[in-house]
Amino acid sequence: MSSDSVKKFSDQVLNDPSSLLFASLADFYRENGLFQEALSICQNGLESHPENTEGRLVLAQCCRALGDIQQARTELTRVLKSHPENALAKKLLAELDRAGESTLEPAREKPEELAPESLTATEPLAVSPGPAPAEQVTEPPAEPAPEARASDQQPAPPMIEPPEEFHQGAKAMMVLAAESAGRAEPGEARAEILEYQEPSPASVTAAAEPPSPPAEPAREQPAPTAEESGAYARILGEVAKTPQVHSALLADESGYPVASALAPGAAPLDEEAAGALASLVFSIASQAMQKIKLGNLERAVIDTRNEKIFLSRAGSQVLSVAADSSAKVGLVAVNLKRAVERLNALSQQ
Amino acid sequence: MKNVLNQINDIPQVRGSLVIDQEGLVIASNLMSGMEEKTISAMVADIFNQVAKALAAGREEEVHGVQLMASSGNIIFLCARHGILIVITEAGANLGLVSIKMKASLERLMEML
Known part of the structure; x- marks a missing residue:
């Protein structure tokens, strides 16, 4: 990602104070060690969106990194007050309590450790199966921060190479922003997701890394195993067989692709x-529906000139299906619903 | 314009409808009591603009309409050059019927704008 692209994305967010993308930009800055800048972006963004969980979590991490532990605690407590199930907030607070912050380097955090969950704008949708957050908080001391940093220094498994070690969701949004500004660079910075190839005729792929568990040591939701990836791919593959459907993709709430089928x-x-x-749109729409007091968003259909995009909540993930604009909405919706039920059942196993 | 919205509101389980511009300013509305016109218009305009930006970034697409289905109700909006027609329904509403009516109404509304 060129510095021009970063600047364009930055300008886009800074010129639109009401944009919900501020948290992603701040997270990007934070992950690149620009804590003060990230802090300012968060503070400005939270003036427009004081209830934005993602922004408040990034702010808390910045405060922690800058040594303002008290403020970090305040922010995390505030998040937990409104979202008691927020696993990342619990985890960060537990880290503050456990380590007394003495073992954490303020100037450098492990990017992979917090990145995926730092974009949990759809936190209210995270229908996590009961014990998961508790497990995160009571992690065994086998994964404390010092060890995590040690693993950070090992060159082998990082998903993102330096100097592009920032959050993939933020990076994807930056790619989108750059492309929207006419800088079409579709191939740039998009090769980090390792792919699992399902040997099926439907060209099914799943983004997973069966042989290398250290690649995602700090995800709060455990990385899917090869079996799970295969199951995801099969479910999506069936959705993709619906007439006039082009593709199906499962993304987590941070925008990471989990599996896809063509x-x-x-x-x-x-x-x-x-x-x-998919994650961004679902997140924005979810927040809007709650503000309008229509409850939790379950499904969205976006109608464009050339295609229809179906988005559906599947636990804490978002299932996105792209189809022809002439696709039968009811048929796709039925198959989507069936797939969501199977995905939910899979995640409960 | 009110008449067009009234006709939409005659569909069973429709709780209200309104027309806004793309900045979220209300052009006309007919909502059931208890529904906050300004909140709805602002939120829908925000969704529309964000979705439009995201789609335009990904692959030169433009948004024609969006249906959002939530646990307590639905919002459907259709976009035209000068405005956005929004309909809010209860959770079990016949969205196909609402969509057909909205498409017909949108054409009439755009002639008026």
Whole structure:
């Protein structure tokens, strides 16, 4: 990602104080060690969106990194007050309590440790199966911060190479922003997701890394195993077989692609961009529906000139299906619903 | 314009409808009591602009309409050059019927704008 692209994305957010993307930009700055800048962006953004969980979590991490432990505690406590189930807030607070902050380097954090959950704008949707957050908080001391930092220095498994070690969701959004500004660089910075190839005729792929568990040591939701990835891919593959459907993609709430499937003959899917888009749109729409007091968003259909995009909540993930604009909405919706039920059942196993 | 909205509101389980511009300013509305016109218009305009930005970034697409289905109700909005027609329904509403009516109404509304 060029510095021009970063600047354009930054300008886009800074010129639009009401944009919900401020938290992603701040997270990007934070992950690159620009804590003061990240702090300012968060403070400005939270003036417009004081209830934005993601922004408040990034702010808390910045405060911690800058040594303002008291403020970090205040922010995390505030998040937990409104979202008692927020696993990341619990985890960060537990880290503050456990380590007394003495073992954490204020100037350098492990990017992979907090990145995926730092974009949990859809936190209210995170229907996590009961014990998960508690498990995160009571992690065994086998993964304390010092060890995590040690593993950070090992060159082998990082998902993102330096100097692009920032959050993939933020990066995907930056790619989108750069492309929107006419800087189409579709191939740039999109090769980090390792792919699991399901040997099926429906060209099914799943983004997972069966042989390398250290690649995602700090995800609060455990990385899918090869079996789970295969199951995800099969479920998505069936959705992709629906007439006039091009592709199906499962992304987590941070926009990371979890699995995807293409209909036979369909053009390749840019998983990273599609995942970021699905997560972003679902997050914004969820917040809006709650403000309008219509409850939790379950499904969205976006009608464009050339296609229909179906988004559906699947636990804490978002299932996105792209189809022709002439696709039968009811048929796709039925298959989508069935897939969501199977995905939910899978995640409960 | 009110008449067009009234016709939409005659559909069973429709709780209200309104027309806004793309900045979220209300052009006309007919909502049931208890519904906050300004909140709805602002939120819908925000969703529309964000979705439009995201889609335009990904692949030169433009948003024609969005249906949001939540646990306690639905919002459907259709976009035209000068405005956005929004309909809020109860959770079990016939969205196909609402969509058909909205498309017909949108054409009439755009002629008026």
